[in-house]
Amino acid sequence: MKNRKTIKVDYLSRVEGEGGLLIKFKKGEVADVKFKIFEPPRFFEALLRGRNYTEAPDITARICGICPIAYMMSSSQAMESGFGVKVGGPLRSLRRLVYCGEWIESHALHIYMLHAPDFLGYQDAIQLAKDYPEIVKRGLEMKKVGNEIVALVGGREVHPINLKVGGFYKVPAKHDLCSLIERIKRVREAAYETVRWTSTLSFPDFEQDYEFVALSHPQEYAVIEGDLASNKGLNIPISKFEDHIQEEHVAHSTSLHAAIKERGVYAVGPLARFNLNFDKLSAVAQEAAREVGMAPGCQNPFKSIIARSIEILQACEESINIIDEYEVPEKPAIDIEPRAATSYGCTEAPRGICWHRYDLDDNGTIAGARIVPPTSQNQKVIEKDLLQFVQKNGHLADDKLTWMCEQVVRNYDPCISCSCHFLKIKIERD
Amino acid sequence: MRPKRKPKIAVWKFASCDGCQLSLLNCENELLALSQEMAFAYFPEGFRAVSKGPYDISLVEGSITTPHDEERVHRVRRVSKTIVTIGACATAGGIQALRNFKDVQEFIRIVYATPEYINALSKSTPISDHIRVEYELRGCPINKYQLVELISAMLNGQRPVIPSYSLCIECKRKGNVCVTVVRGTPCLGPVTQTGCGALCPSYHRGCYACFGPQETPNTNALSHWWRDRLGVKQVDIMRAFRGFNAYAGPFRKESEAHEE
Numbered sequence: 218m219k220n221r222k223t224i225k226v227d228y229l230s231r232v233e234g235e236g237g238l239l240i241k242f243k244k245g246e247v248a249d250v251k252f253k254i255f256e257p258p259r260f261f262e263a264l265l266r267g268r269n270y271t272e273a274p275d276i277t278a279r280i281c282g283i284c285p286i287a288y289m290m291s292s293s294q295a296m297e298s299g300f301g302v303k304v305g306g307p308l309r310s311l312r313r314l315v316y317c318g319e320w321i322e323s324h325a326l327h328i329y330m331l332h333a334p335d336f337l338g339y340q341d342a343i344q345l346a347k348d349y350p351e352i353v354k355r356g357l358e359m360k361k362v363g364n365e366i367v368a369l370v371g372g373r374e375v376h377p378i379n380l381k382v383g384g385f386y387k388v389p390a391k392h393d394l395c396s397l398i399e400r401i402k403r404v405r406e407a408a409y410e411t412v413r414w415t416s417t418l419s420f421p422d423f424e425q426d427y428e429f430v431a432l433s434h435p436q437e438y439a440v441i442e443g444d445l446a447s448n449k450g451l452n453i454p455i456s457k458f459e460d461h462i463q464e465e466h467v468a469h470s471t472s473l474h475a476a477i478k479e480r481g482v483y484a485v486g487p488l489a490r491f492n493l494n495f496d497k498l499s500a501v502a503q504e505a506a507r508e509v510g511m512a513p514g515c516q517n518p519f520k521s522i523i524a525r526s527i528e529i530l531q532a533c534e535e536s537i538n539i540i541d542e543y544e545v546p547e548k549p550a551i552d553i554e555p556r557a558a559t560s561y562g563c564t565e566a567p568r569g570i571c572w573h574r575y576d577l578d579d580n581g582t583i584a585g586a587r588i589v590p591p592t593s594q595n596q597k598v599i600e601k602d603l604l605q606f607v608q609k610n611g612h613l614a615d616d617k618l619t620w621m622c623e624q625v626v627r628n629y630d631p632c633i634s635c636s637c638h639f640l641k642i643k644i645e646r647d
Numbered sequence: 648m649r650p651k652r653k654p655k656i657a658v659w660k661f662a663s664c665d666g667c668q669l670s671l672l673n674c675e676n677e678l679l680a681l682s683q684e685m686a687f688a689y690f691p692e693g694f695r696a697v698s699k700g701p702y703d704i705s706l707v708e709g710s711i712t713t714p715h716d717e718e719r720v721h722r723v724r725r726v727s728k729t730i731v732t733i734g735a736c737a738t739a740g741g742i743q744a745l746r747n748f749k750d751v752q753e754f755i756r757i758v759y760a761t762p763e764y765i766n767a768l769s770k771s772t773p774i775s776d777h778i779r780v781e782y783e784l785r786g787c788p789i790n791k792y793q794l795v796e797l798i799s800a801m802l803n804g805q806r807p808v809i810p811s812y813s814l815c816i817e818c819k820r821k822g823n824v825c826v827t828v829v830r831g832t833p834c835l836g837p838v839t840q841t842g843c844g845a846l847c848p849s850y851h852r853g854c855y856a857c858f859g860p861q862e863t864p865n866t867n868a869l870s871h872w873w874r875d876r877l878g879v880k881q882v883d884i885m886r887a888f889r890g891f892n893a894y895a896g897p898f899r900k901e902s903e904a905h906e907e
Contacts, residue, residue, distance in 0.1 A: 340695045386852040
């Protein structure tokens, strides 16, 4: 491949949003790799100014159609912490349940429709379904049940309407939730099968040294609450995020790049959570991981597909427990009394931590907002993985290398609409 | 007679959250059946392979916010027989149209450290401001059953049945108790097009107008009611109309009438 100059993917497919890749070669060596994001900016942080705190969950939900719950929850909890209230008991359980629904829906979409076709050499899930109809149907059914959980608790799958600061507008009756339980149990079986199936895929030999960052909680597999922890010594409350992590603005992206001030690049998402919080997974999820030889400390980003499958299993187990133990709360939401505050919220979106900060005045009007979505945090690690991967696999033919590079990006399930929010790959060789 | 060639469908994205095109992937029961009847010829969010146009149906999501997209949307028109815009961004400019009431340069400075890297138009505008469109589907997000109805009507050469009356009609049919009358909750249902299934009132919450203005909205009368009977403040009336369809004509005018 002496004459190779550039590999370029103008519009990366099977990711959410608009991004591209540019890989330049000089004298056969990789000279530059850029993960380009040209999603048009929508200025959420600016348009939130002057809005009431009650409007933040619905407005920020519109940052992402795939993980609206993450935004609604991070913003609601930020407001609550600023106003000194805490949502506990059955209301907190319902929040975890609706979040489990979003994890199941988003992870099943990514595993079956966006990521697995790469491993098996298919262009898309419809092609895959021609040869393996049962597998694709299984994935669609899992996704559907995840969506039904979100719709039952939240009102609809995309941009749910029933979540608010303080809790919910209306809480479901016990029998409403119980109506889903048999199907969630079947999805739990399907999730176990998915763990086994994804572990049989062939994974490139690609281990890197990563700093993984995730929420961590003493009692649970952290989703809606916790401190920020990493495998390299980060251990901070969410309010100290800005002391340790900075965002920079680069010319080839309309999404800001985040890095840890002391050490630089880090990774968030299912693999980070699995590695850091393995001991908090349910016994069945741990057993499934052990059965397929997936142990904490996994440094191969291609295996994030297995971590996602294990997390679906976890989310099903949790959903079933929550429904079993559910008792209808007395009130659908706790009372809120606004006050001036700088407030913080952070939860685990399916693709990693989604961090929010708001400056609020006495009436609860938003004076300032900062939102750091998971994909802007993963941008640097995606570029680093691409560089390493191309250095190691530069001998591959352009079309094969291009496809593999796309897969490197899809390992992170990037949600580009969130991070600003297209995938183009371009490889240049001189 | 069924044509031999499967109709080609394309999905295009401009400034948006991807939620409306996701509604297509959320048709879990219908997706494989739809793929028998038509070819997903260009749908980058879900499909890697691309087949060339022209396309029989183009679904367009998102609003026009950059000089590049202002050009690109004309290319979409040239390769498409029928264009359907999907969602509040594509039909009204979306939540990002809140910039239309402010100075966009200030917005850029708030979010980005190096404003010169950002190239944005001063307004976020709907697709129909730039090209001819055959059909518009409302909603933030769209209702996936309206999408399936529209696609199947088009595949069969029929007119889709998509109502343009107010949410109140659907809400009454559902047997909901009126949230405004009984609970005193401000609700935009009387001026909003139906399509969501009267969701918010079913959850004891006032409608916040995801589907935009209904065919003959009397926004002024509603604002008076809110102010006089419910005691809603001017600023809150303005904020209510300045939501996901803020730049749709009737809502824009009403919110401007309440600027302080």
